[in-house]
Amino acid sequence: MSAAGYELYYWPTIQGRGEFVRLALEAAGAAYVDVARSPGGMAAMMKILKGGLPGPLPFAVPFLRHGDRIVSQSAAILAYLGPLLGLAPEDEQGRSEALQIQLTLADLVTETHDTHHPISSGLYYEEQKAAAKARSAAFVSERVPKFLGWLERVLVRGGGEHLVAGQLTYVDLSAFQVLSGLFYAFPNAMARLRAQIPRLLALHDRVQASPRLKAYLTSSRRLPFNEQGIFRRYPELDLQRQERQRAQRSLRARSTPRGRSAARAAKTRASRRK
Amino acid sequence: MSAAGYELYYWPTIQGRGEFVRLALEAAGAAYVDVARSPGGMAAMMKILKGGLPGPLPFAVPFLRHGDRIVSQSAAILAYLGPLLGLAPEDEQGRSEALQIQLTLADLVTETHDTHHPISSGLYYEEQKAAAKARSAAFVSERVPKFLGWLERVLVRGGGEHLVAGQLTYVDLSAFQVLSGLFYAFPNAMARLRAQIPRLLALHDRVQASPRLKAYLTSSRRLPFNEQGIFRRYPELDLQRQERQRAQRSLRARSTPRGRSAARAAKTRASRRK
Numbered sequence: 163m164s165a166a167g168y169e170l171y172y173w174p175t176i177q178g179r180g181e182f183v184r185l186a187l188e189a190a191g192a193a194y195v196d197v198a199r200s201p202g203g204m205a206a207m208m209k210i211l212k213g214g215l216p217g218p219l220p221f222a223v224p225f226l227r228h229g230d231r232i233v234s235q236s237a238a239i240l241a242y243l244g245p246l247l248g249l250a251p252e253d254e255q256g257r258s259e260a261l262q263i264q265l266t267l268a269d270l271v272t273e274t275h276d277t278h279h280p281i282s283s284g285l286y287y288e289e290q291k292a293a294a295k296a297r298s299a300a301f302v303s304e305r306v307p308k309f310l311g312w313l314e315r316v317l318v319r320g321g322g323e324h325l326v327a328g329q330l331t332y333v334d335l336s337a338f339q340v341l342s343g344l345f346y347a348f349p350n351a352m353a354r355l356r357a358q359i360p361r362l363l364a365l366h367d368r369v370q371a372s373p374r375l376k377a378y379l380t381s382s383r384r385l386p387f388n389e390q391g392i393f394r395r396y397p398e399l400d401l402q403r404q405e406r407q408r409a410q411r412s413l414r415a416r417s418t419p420r421g422r423s424a425a426r427a428a429k430t431r432a433s434r435r436k
Numbered sequence: 437m438s439a440a441g442y443e444l445y446y447w448p449t450i451q452g453r454g455e456f457v458r459l460a461l462e463a464a465g466a467a468y469v470d471v472a473r474s475p476g477g478m479a480a481m482m483k484i485l486k487g488g489l490p491g492p493l494p495f496a497v498p499f500l501r502h503g504d505r506i507v508s509q510s511a512a513i514l515a516y517l518g519p520l521l522g523l524a525p526e527d528e529q530g531r532s533e534a535l536q537i538q539l540t541l542a543d544l545v546t547e548t549h550d551t552h553h554p555i556s557s558g559l560y561y562e563e564q565k566a567a568a569k570a571r572s573a574a575f576v577s578e579r580v581p582k583f584l585g586w587l588e589r590v591l592v593r594g595g596g597e598h599l600v601a602g603q604l605t606y607v608d609l610s611a612f613q614v615l616s617g618l619f620y621a622f623p624n625a626m627a628r629l630r631a632q633i634p635r636l637l638a639l640h641d642r643v644q645a646s647p648r649l650k651a652y653l654t655s656s657r658r659l660p661f662n663e664q665g666i667f668r669r670y671p672e673l674d675l676q677r678q679e680r681q682r683a684q685r686s687l688r689a690r691s692t693p694r695g696r697s698a699a700r701a702a703k704t705r706a707s708r709r710k
Contacts, residue, residue, distance in 0.1 A: 218533045219593060221586050223542045231531060232506035235539040237511075242532055258516055261493045265509040265539075266495045271547060280554045281567060282574035293555060293567045312495050320494060348660060 166244075166389035168194035169227040171207045172334040176391035177343075179236045179386075180273065186240060187376040190247035196383070197227075209298070230301075237264045239331045251327035260326045263316065263333045267340055270309045274343065275392045277301050277399055287389075298399035306344065310359050317361040323366070337362065337405040338369035338396060343393030344399070351401040442468035442517075443501040445481045445494075451617075451658075452508045453545065455577035459609040460514060462645075462652040464521035470657070471501075479522060498652040511538045514606045515710045523609070525601035534600045537590065541614055544583045548617065549666045549675055551575050561670070572673035576625035580618065584633050591635040598639070611636065613645035617667030625675040 164436040168187060172180025174196075188192045197203040199365055200405050210232070220234035226243065233242045241261050244250030251257050308326040318324055325333045341362065356363065369375055378384055387393050444463060446454025448470075461468045471477040484506070494508035507516045515535050518524025522628055526529050526578040556573040590599055599607045615636065619626050630637065643649055645663065652658055661667050 185548055213589065213593070216593075219586070220536075220538060221543075221583075229526055231529065233536065235536045238532060238539055241535065255505065255630075258512060261515065262492060262494075262509045262512045265512055269495075269546070273544075276550065276554075280550075281570045282573055282578070284578055290570075293570070295659045296555045296567070300558055304558055309495075312493070315487065316621070318489075319487070323522065 167228075168192060168409075169197050170224060171197050171203075171210065171227065172224040174198040174204065175385070176388065177339075177393075178224075178391050181339055182236045182332075182336045183224055183239050183243065184225060184383075185339055185375070185378075186243055186247055186249055186332045187247065188310050188423055189330075189335055189372070189374050190235075190249055192247055193373055194288075198223075237268050238309075240264060244304075244332045247332075249330065249332045251329065251337075252333060256327040260331050260333045261312075263325055266309070266312070267333070267336050270305075270340055271392060273301060273305055277347075278394050278396060291292045291398075294396075294399060302348055302401050306348070306351060307355060307358070310341075310344075310362060312354060314362050317365065321360050323344060334365060334369055334374075341366045343387065346387040347393040347395050348400045349395075350403060354401065359428070409432060441502075442466060443471050443479075444468055444498060445484065445501065445517060446473050446657055447497040447694055448472040448478065449659070450662065451613075451667075452498075452665050455613055455646055456510045456606075457498055457517065458612050458657075459613055459649070459652075460521055460523055460606045462657075463604075463609055463646070465648055466521055471705060472497075500604050511535060511542050514538060514610070515606075518606045521606075523604065523606045525599065525603065525605060526566075530601040534607050536603050537587075537599055538610060540583070540586070541607070541610050544579075544614055545666060547575060547579055548614075548621065549623075552668050561668075566671075568673060576622055576675050580622070581623060581632070584615075584629060584636060586617075588633045589637065595596060596635050608639060609649075612640050615640045616644075620661040621667040621669050621670075622674045624673050624677060624679075625690050628675065 170180060170183055170187065172178060172183075175185075182345070184196070196205045201239075203279060208226070210227075211220060217230070217232050218234070220232065221235070224236060224239065225232055225234035226239045228242075229240070233239045241250075241257065241264070244259070244260065250260055269402060276288050277298040278294050279285070279290065280293040286353065287294065313325070320326065321328055321340075324330060372381065387395070389395065438583060441681065444454060444461065446457075446459055448453060451458075454565065467597070472481045481497065483489075484501075485494060485497070486498070489506060491504070491506050492508070494506065495510070498513065499508035500513045502516075505516070507513045515524075515538070518531070524534055551572040552561050552568050553559070553564065554567040561568065585600070589671055591597075594600065595602055600602060601610060644653065661669070663669065
């Protein structure tokens, strides 16, 4: 490794949590080695996870090696890398705000993972499918709208273009990644939400179209989403088509005065039935 | 609020994630207001959560208000507070290491919460009890030993007394809290693990016995653990007594040479039976 170079350590066959770090490195045009995708890299990664180097012991991947620094936990890696790559706010207050939003994105990522693994990561999806369906139903109906609605409000409050400090930061890149993953995994649920998150969609599209990211996303370095990663497309976990059509009819209905009064009447009937 | 004072905002009837912040404030002897436990505090908290103040919008509680700063996400709050309270390492590298460990503790806290709510926080425990039992079984047999074993190794590598930088930091306080919560929620599983985490137990006891923490923990400000919080004692989710006795016999057997060879023989028999 060159003294100035970055080494990213992460599982070689999925985007996973490593992708949040990779996007920052790529967006900055930084030179880095994706160690576990290189010859001998998996062995080197396992050795460090087992405590083979002095300094902080990573609990899990991803971790970054930079000179004599080892940094683990995606949000901590980005808090470290952001300033070095010009992808963080300049001042302490802005950096703290970036961390706060990044941690909320990390919570959403964990909840997304748990839609297909609600019982244990040590079991196959097929062994926890019933619980996965129940968890996913709550996730797409309650959690995703709450998280994305919050991100939309944060964008609006910050001027509409960026999540923190009115400038492109690693947080915008991570929001792009989470949104891309949710579109992949839950296309029906996300189609229903589109109208409520216009600024977030625009941010996603701007990040995707930026020259360095565009080059990366169309390269072989960008692994496709797949059913070993965090964002998995299991149609049975997504909002079902009928539910989505029903939800959209109901949204359309509520958007006209006549529709609204009809919707109110239907709601009253529904609550009477209880 | 006095300009220099800290305001902590968190649900008033549980320790929850607010406790990690509260422990740091208490250990430093800082003056603070626990807003939602004060008259009118819940309304003030909800107003800020709804966007009633300029600046960063918290996604959830806990959040801290300090002068014109609003900081949310426990780990980000502690990263902000630690240096102000003298409970963080002096240099950037040490502070990053503190954040990395704190984020791993936060992951463990989330996994602990999900043992009783594996499907949805919007449902009662009783509505997801079967999934809770399955998730808890994996949690106590795989995840808790992995997390606590890692913390023990981090302690050993750092000299045995503190988790970061050879000094008391907010990370030690958070580790105390997680350990206390796990002892409350999973007494059988934790009894089995005691022998493997001597330094972590000693750290827990030192924190508990330190004068300010001792005063706090015996005050009415320290709410008891209860079955509305993150750490809940549902005996059906803990390791069952028979399993624990079996596990301890097997551990004892393996600790003598004769026992070890008997254990190996039993293991061979067991795998042959498969």
